[in-house]
Amino acid sequence: MEKLRNLQIFPTKDDREFEQLCLALWKRILGDPNAQLNGRKGQGQHGVDLFGRRDGTLDWVGVQCKVRAGLTLTESDVKTDVEEANGFNPQLSELVFATTAPRDQKLQTFARTLTEQNIRNGSFGVSISFWDDIELELGKESNLDICRRFYQDFFVNYENLGIAVSRILKVSVGVGSTLDTTYDLLLGKTPSPRANSYSGIDYWKGSYFIANWFERRIDLFPLPVYASDLEQVFRAKRDAYIISKWLNTIESIDDLIYGEADNEHVAYISQDEWREFVRSVNETENRGPGEEEDGR
Numbered sequence: 495m496e497k498l499r500n501l502q503i504f505p506t507k508d509d510r511e512f513e514q515l516c517l518a519l520w521k522r523i524l525g526d527p528n529a530q531l532n533g534r535k536g537q538g539q540h541g542v543d544l545f546g547r548r549d550g551t552l553d554w555v556g557v558q559c560k561v562r563a564g565l566t567l568t569e570s571d572v573k574t575d576v577e578e579a580n581g582f583n584p585q586l587s588e589l590v591f592a593t594t595a596p597r598d599q600k601l602q603t604f605a606r607t608l609t610e611q612n613i614r615n616g617s618f619g620v621s622i623s624f625w626d627d628i629e630l631e632l633g634k635e636s637n638l639d640i641c642r643r644f645y646q647d648f649f650v651n652y653e654n655l656g657i658a659v660s661r662i663l664k665v666s667v668g669v670g671s672t673l674d675t676t677y678d679l680l681l682g683k684t685p686s687p688r689a690n691s692y693s694g695i696d697y698w699k700g701s702y703f704i705a706n707w708f709e710r711r712i713d714l715f716p717l718p719v720y721a722s723d724l725e726q727v728f729r730a731k732r733d734a735y736i737i738s739k740w741l742n743t744i745e746s747i748d749d750l751i752y753g754e755a756d757n758e759h760v761a762y763i764s765q766d767e768w769r770e771f772v773r774s775v776n777e778t779e780n781r782g783p784g785e786e787e788d789g790r
Contacts, residue, residue: 503632503645505594505625507563511644516559516592517544518640519631525549532556541578541589553587556618562595567622569604576608576620586618597624658684660703661751664758667736669768673760675733680705680712683751702747704737718742735771736761 506512513531521529529546532539542556558575560567572591579589591605601622609619623631632641660682666673686700702719705712706727713726719742721735728734740761744750763771 503629503641505561505563505628506644507561507594509559509561512561512592512594513543513559515640515644516557516628518643519628519637520544520546520555520557520590520592522637522640523631524555539578540580540582541575542582542586545582545586548587554582554584555588555590556582556586557590557592560591560593560595562593565595566598567591567593567595567601567624569601572601572604572608572620572622576612580617588619588621591620591622592628593622594625594628597626658682658703659751662707662757663750665737665740666758666760667733667740668762669732670762670765673762675730677728677733677737678707679737680707681747681751683748715741717747731775732768732771736763739763 506515517529517531521527524546525548526546529544531544532542541558543559544557546555547553548555556579558579560571575591576589579586605620605622609621612618612620631637632645660680663679663681664676665679666676668674680703682703682705684699684701684703701714702717703712703714704724704727709727709729711727711729713724715723719738721731721738724734724738725731728737740759741747749755
C-alpha cells in the first residue's frame with residue numbers, strides 16, 4: 495500500500511518533463527487515452543503543446559505547457575498563445591494553460607475576460623491550471639499512479655518496509671439517545687501479504703487491530719467483527735458489542751484508516767437492542783433475572 499498525504503510536490507523545472515507530466519494528467523482529465531503531444535520541437539504548434547478530445551466528443555482541447563521557475567505567467571504569455579491557437583485545426587473548444595507558476599487572481603480574471611470575448615466571437619474558452627491546481631489533481635487517489643511515476647521519491651512502500659498504518663479515533667458510545675462513554679481508539683492494519691507468499695511467514699500481514707488507549711488493551715479482529723473478538727480490548731461487554739456493530743457498518747475500514755475522514759465518531763444501540771443484548775449475555779452466563787443490569 496502506497497500513500498501520498500499532505501505533502502507539497504515541487505514543480506519540475508524541465509520543459510520536456512513537464513510536458514510529459516501534463517500529457518499523462520490530461521489524458522485522465524479529458525478521458526482521452528489518445529491525447530498526444532503536438533508535433534515535435536521546431537515545428538509550428540499554433541500555441542498548443544498537447545491536444546485531445548473531451549470525453550469522446552468532438553470538442554478538441556489544447557493544452558499549452560508553461561514552466562515558470564520562480565516566476566509568474568504573464569498576460570502577454572497568455573494573449574500571444576491564444577492568438578496563435580486560433581490557427582489550430584480543427585478549431586479548439588478550449589485552450590488550457592498548464593503552468594508551474596503559483597495561482598494568480600489577476601490572471602484568472604484575465605482568462606475569464608478572454609473567454610467571454612472569444613465565445614462572443616464563436617471561438618474557444620481559456621482557462622489556466624496553475625501548479626496549485628495540478629498539485630491537487632496529482633494528490634487524488636485516481637491519479638496516484640501518475641504522481642508515483644513522476645515523483646517516486648515522495649512515496650513510502652509500506653509493504654516492502656513492513657510498516658503497519660494506524661489512526662487515532664475518538665468514539666463515543668451509548669444506548670438510545672444517551673452517550674455515556676468515550677474511547678480514544680487506535681485503529682490500524684498491517685500491510686497485506688504479497689501474492690504467492692507463504693502464510694506461515696506472513697501470518698501477521700493483512701490483519702486489523704484495535705487498541706483502547708485508556709485501558710491499555712489491544713487485539714486483532716477479523717471482518718466481519720463480533721463482540722467476542724473485542725472483549726480483550728473493552729472491559730465492558732456492552733461496549734465491545736457496540737463497537738463491533740459500529741465497525742461492521744463502516745463501508746471500508748481501509749478508507750477510514752488511510753483516508754481523510756473525521757476522527758470523531760458516535761456508536762450506539764437502541765433500548766430494544768440493549769435489552770436483547772442483556773438477555774443473551776444472561777443466557778450465556780446462566781445468570782438469574784435479578785442480575786440483568788450486570789450485563790454491562
